Amino acid sequence: MPLRPSHALLLATLALSVAAQATATAVTYRIEPDHTYPSFEADHLGGLSVWRGKFNHSRGAVTLDRAKRSGTVDIVVDMSSVDFGQDKLNAVAQGPELFDIEKWPEARYIGRLAGFRNGTPTRVDGTLTLHGISHPLTLAIHSFKCMPHPLLKREVCGADAFATFQRDDFGMPAGKDYGFRMGVTLRIQVEAIAEPLAGDRR
Numbered sequence: 001m002p003l004r005p006s007h008a009l010l011l012a013t014l015a016l017s018v019a020a021q022a023t024a025t026a027v028t029y030r031i032e033p034d035h036t037y038p039s040f041e042a043d044h045l046g047g048l049s050v051w052r053g054k055f056n057h058s059r060g061a062v063t064l065d066r067a068k069r070s071g072t073v074d075i076v077v078d079m080s081s082v083d084f085g086q087d088k089l090n091a092v093a094q095g096p097e098l099f100d101i102e103k104w105p106e107a108r109y110i111g112r113l114a115g116f117r118n119g120t121p122t123r124v125d126g127t128l129t130l131h132g133i134s135h136p137l138t139l140a141i142h143s144f145k146c147m148p149h150p151l152l153k154r155e156v157c158g159a160d161a162f163a164t165f166q167r168d169d170f171g172m173p174a175g176k177d178y179g180f181r182m183g184v185t186l187r188i189q190v191e192a193i194a195e196p197l198a199g200d201r202r
Helices: 005-024 087-094
Strands: 027-031 037-044 049-055 058-065 070-078 106-114 123-130 133-148 155-166 183-194
Touching: 027 155, 058 183, 106 133
Parallel strands: none
Antiparallel strands: 027 058, 027 183, 037 049, 037 183, 058 070, 070 106, 106 123, 123 133, 133 155, 155 183
16 A cells, blocks of 8 residues: 555654664774774983883773764773883883782773864863872873774774873872972873674674
8 A cells, every 4th residue: 555645754754763863873992902002101310311111901992972972981901011112111110119010900091082073072081090099181182083994894993192190190109209200191092993783793
């Protein structure tokens, strides 16, 4: 039996409503550990040189709702994976003078995507928990891009985020009496892949 115009209009309205809801749904992206390396820069002896290092293991997730211009970030860092490129310095950083990984094996950053421009977030407003202490920390997003992954055929998003903080605020004043500056520059290079849809085994 042919549809009446009123029925056809109703079905079209329902279809548009469903499509709008699907578009507004937040997408979850899992951190891709082989392309995510939080890194940092710290002072040595009051400006004598700059120490640079990174963390080799991290995990977490990002959500993004483009329609609502919102999203979340949750990244957990394995502090035992600190890597200065020097084994002795790694051991010192893992010890009680700095990260004290026996007591505090992980650091965590939780925040919300914010400052959207042209559908793209420009910062993350969140909280960093490090060495058992939590403080607000805003990350500036210098780049943010999403695209189809060429192999997985799912969307992948990547970003480069930046922040500075004082490490003695997190209970790590080692070297302060020798003139070490407490400022630390944090960069989070991250890639995350959209979770597969139901029934998608790729």
